[in-house]
Amino acid sequence: MADPVDAPGLSDLPLEDVVACHECDLLMRKPPLARGEKAICPRCGYELYAHRHNVVRRSLALVITALLLYVPANFLPIMQLNLLGQTSHDTVWTGVVGLFNSGMQGVAVVVFLCSMAIPLLKLLCQLAVLLSIRLDIGRNYGLLLYRIYHHLRDWGMLEVYLMGVLVAIVKLVDMASVSLGLGLACFISLLLIQAWLEVVMSPHQIWQALSGEDAHAGD
Numbered sequence: 001m002a003d004p005v006d007a008p009g010l011s012d013l014p015l016e017d018v019v020a021c022h023e024c025d026l027l028m029r030k031p032p033l034a035r036g037e038k039a040i041c042p043r044c045g046y047e048l049y050a051h052r053h054n055v056v057r058r059s060l061a062l063v064i065t066a067l068l069l070y071v072p073a074n075f076l077p078i079m080q081l082n083l084l085g086q087t088s089h090d091t092v093w094t095g096v097v098g099l100f101n102s103g104m105q106g107v108a109v110v111v112f113l114c115s116m117a118i119p120l121l122k123l124l125c126q127l128a129v130l131l132s133i134r135l136d137i138g139r140n141y142g143l144l145l146y147r148i149y150h151h152l153r154d155w156g157m158l159e160v161y162l163m164g165v166l167v168a169i170v171k172l173v174d175m176a177s178v179s180l181g182l183g184l185a186c187f188i189s190l191l192l193i194q195a196w197l198e199v200v201m202s203p204h205q206i207w208q209a210l211s212g213e214d215a216h217a218g219d
């Protein structure tokens with residue numbers, strides 16, 4: 001656990017030695033962590049930061065897996081719909097095209113950005129950041145891309161898209177025969193891999209590695 005900083009001593013500490021809790025704003029002295037340890041806020045129990053093993057190697061494996069899943073998740077059928085003798089195979093991409101062709105161009109662009117373009121950009125930024133640390137080249141560009149990644153995080157909304165798909169499936173089951181496609185399995189796997197990646201790719205260690213403070217973060 002981190003030590004809370006009492007108000008009078010706070011001004012004496014250099015800024016790099018102080019950390020604020022994201023959840024409850026408590027200011028604390030930054031505890032040095034050994035490998036595998038994590039710092040927990042003593043007031044609310046939120047994880048301040050962690051020192052994980054093999055951050056870059058494990059994150060790289062997850063990013064590459066996510067990129068491999070991205071193509072089938074978007075271009076294989078999410079579901080097959082059989083209504084009045086007509087069968088349609090719906091993918092995320094045909095959904096975007098369908099919205100565009102039915103006069104909802106604005107909605108189509110938003111769905112395209114939030115469910116296809118931004119998630120892909122996020123993964124490519126993460127890949128470039130990790131490669132710049134792993135290969136020790138272009139860390140300044142890595143720093144810039146990691147900043148962009150943090151801005152993009154608010155705009156990728158795969159979870160919302162998945163909820164929409166699930167609600168549609170539940171509603172359509174009574175009206176038509178619906179069978180789930182391989183695309184849905186890839187889509188759910190992609191979401192799970194991204195959630196796992198968020199946990200593994202500890203921002204504290206990535207920022208440190210990018211700014212060259214921690215030479216061992218790439219281990």
Ligand SMILES: [Zn+2]
Pocket residue numbers: 021022023024025026041042043044045046
């Ligand atoms: Zn807290």
